[in-house]
Amino acid sequence: xxxxxxxxWAIAVIVxxxxxxxxxxxxxxxxxxxxxxxxxxxxxxSETRVFAAKDLWQYIDGDxxxxxxxxxxxTSTSDYKYxxxxxxxxxxYTMNDAAGARKILETGxxxxxxxxxxxxxxxxxxxxxxxxxxxxxxxxxxESTPDTPQALLALAHGVEAKL
Amino acid sequence: xSNRREFLQTAATGALLLGSQSKLGLAAxxxxxxxxxxxxxxxxxxARDTALHGAGTQLDEKRVLALLDRAIAAYTGRExxxxxxxxxxxxxxxxxxxxxxxxGKGISTHLVxxxxxxxxxxxxxxxxxxxxxxxxxxxxxxxxxxxxxxxxSRVRCYGSDVAGYEEQPVVxxxxxxxxxxxxxxxxxxxxxxxxxxxxxxxxxTFAMKNMYGVVSRPQDLHAGGCNPGVxxxxxxxxxxxxxxxxxxxxxxxxxxxxxxxxxxxLWYPNALVVGEDRVALxxxxxxxxxxxxxxxxxxxxxAAGRPPRYIATAADHAHNLGVNDPRRINLMEI
Numbered sequence: 302x303x304x305x306x307x308x309x310w311a312i313a314v315i316v317x318x319x320x321x322x323x324x325x326x327x328x329x330x331x332x333x334x335x336x337x338x339x340x341x342x343x344x345x346x347s348e349t350r351v352f353a354a355k356d357l358w359q360y361i362d363g364d365x366x367x368x369x370x371x372x373x374x375x376t377s378t379s380d381y382k383y384x385x386x387x388x389x390x391x392x393x394y395t396m397n398d399a400a401g402a403r404k405i406l407e408t409g410x411x412x413x414x415x416x417x418x419x420x421x422x423x424x425x426x427x428x429x430x431x432x433x434x435x436x437x438x439x440x441x442x443x444e445s446t447p448d449t450p451q452a453l454l455a456l457a458h459g460v461e462a463k464l
Numbered sequence: 465x466s467n468r469r470e471f472l473q474t475a476a477t478g479a480l481l482l483g484s485q486s487k488l489g490l491a492a493x494x495x496x497x498x499x500x501x502x503x504x505x506x507x508x509x510x511a512r513d514t515a516l517h518g519a520g521t522q523l524d525e526k527r528v529l530a531l532l533d534r535a536i537a538a539y540t541g542r543e544x545x546x547x548x549x550x551x552x553x554x555x556x557x558x559x560x561x562x563x564x565x566x567x568g569k570g571i572s573t574h575l576v577x578x579x580x581x582x583x584x585x586x587x588x589x590x591x592x593x594x595x596x597x598x599x600x601x602x603x604x605x606x607x608x609x610x611x612x613x614x615x616x617s618r619v620r621c622y623g624s625d626v627a628g629y630e631e632q633p634v635v636x637x638x639x640x641x642x643x644x645x646x647x648x649x650x651x652x653x654x655x656x657x658x659x660x661x662x663x664x665x666x667x668x669t670f671a672m673k674n675m676y677g678v679v680s681r682p683q684d685l686h687a688g689g690c691n692p693g694v695x696x697x698x699x700x701x702x703x704x705x706x707x708x709x710x711x712x713x714x715x716x717x718x719x720x721x722x723x724x725x726x727x728x729x730l731w732y733p734n735a736l737v738v739g740e741d742r743v744a745l746x747x748x749x750x751x752x753x754x755x756x757x758x759x760x761x762x763x764x765x766x767a768a769g770r771p772p773r774y775i776a777t778a779a780d781h782a783h784n785l786g787v788n789d790p791r792r793i794n795l796m797e798i
Contacts, residue, residue, distance in 0.1 A: 363676075363686070412728065
């Protein structure tokens with residue numbers, strides 16, 4: 302009788318361990334989008350939209366091919382507003398590997414200024430692009446103001462911290 | 465801006481309706497490809513105003529309206545804008561304004577231009593409810609700064625996501641597509657309002673490529689640098705017959721990295737490019753971007769490996785959509 306009871310316990314333990322380990326082994330997909338006011342002055346103004354590679358054309362038809370050829374898996378995007386005025390969009394491309402993210406980043410123009418962000422990054426007057434692991438982040442502002450570069454950089458650091 | 469918006473709303477009462485079926489003055493002068501019957505040349509007008517962008521990136525709406533009037537006057541030969549528009553649009557039909565908001569905020573057809581055209585259409589006698597501003601979906605329209613409205617007493621604005629696509633596909637060459645019901649069932653005539661952009665596959669996107677926004681799965685037409693996809697699509701009879709005029713938005717453009725918004729490659733041509741022959745318009749647009757790329761020391765599209773080959777294809781015997789030979793384009797720059 303005692304022998305049978307031990308068997309029951311053993312099976313129960315195996316089931317629990319298997320359940321825990323199966324969820325625990327899954328790589329947690331982090332949400333890279335800072336909530337409102339997590340970065341000073343920035344409000345998140347839209348829901349995050351996520352596009353699988355096969356649906357990327359719905360978001361950036363025409364641009365999609367270059368990301369697909371670089372191995373994009375999913376693309377997430379969300380809109381932000383700085384101090385109620387400056388609008389920006391954050392796109393996070395999750396690639397198959399770091400090489401894909403590097404490939405896209407390297408298509409930048411010669412006037413890009415390198416910045417210390419993630420594994421590598423560049424900045425322009427109205428945009429910041431950086432990569433970290435297999436992620437490529439592109440943040441674009443729709444207006445050029447004296448505050449734009451610093452505000453974008455702060456948001457970029459906020460995103461980078463969540464990757 | 466508020467004055468024009470108010471105008472659009474009050475004009476919705478139909479007070480400006482003339483009601484009669486106007487003859488297409490241009491159709492009498494031009495053949496089916498928008499070529500002048502006597503000269504055999506396609507007319508393209510580039511109207512510029514270097515002061516169009518005031519301080520910063522804001523457009524001066526009065527100057528945009530004035531620029532539109534100059535462009536239309538030069539094209540039609542009629543100084544009076546209302547008379548000029550009566551030559552372009554038929555009365556009693558729904559006029560579609562096909563914008564392009566694919567690139568997102570920052571590089572989409574400008575709201576001020578759409579409003580200016582809607583205003584002139586109503587002054588020419590088109591009922592507010594007979595004007596439909598449309599694109600693929602709400603997002604694209606909102607990227608232009610437009611608000612969705614399906615109230616038939618006002619200028620309507622909605623996407624194919626609302627109207628739906630035809631269940632039965634149409635086929636022309638490599639293009640097998642489901643067309644937007646806004647094009648097939650709603651509009652009697654469509655005026656294309658593309659925005660001039662570089663395109664990572666096709667080289668250049670403008671008048672003909674704007675038609676990718678009238679089908680359910682444009683991504684199926686991107687192979688081979690969109691060649692012959694663009695030309696084949698534009699040969700579909702309903703597109704060929706209904707999309708009869710183009711007012712190309714070259715107020716802002718991207719000369720590289722398109723078709724999305726890349727502020728680092730933004731440029732302000734401050735121009736409208738107007739005409740009927742979409743092949744001639746695209747050839748002209750290509751030259752404009754090519755010129756800009758040369759100015760900033762960039763490779764030509766040919767050297768970059770993405771010349772817009774679809775333009776020549778559209779002009780070939782099989783497609784016969786218009787002309788791409790500069791000697792057969794009557795280019796007016798004003």
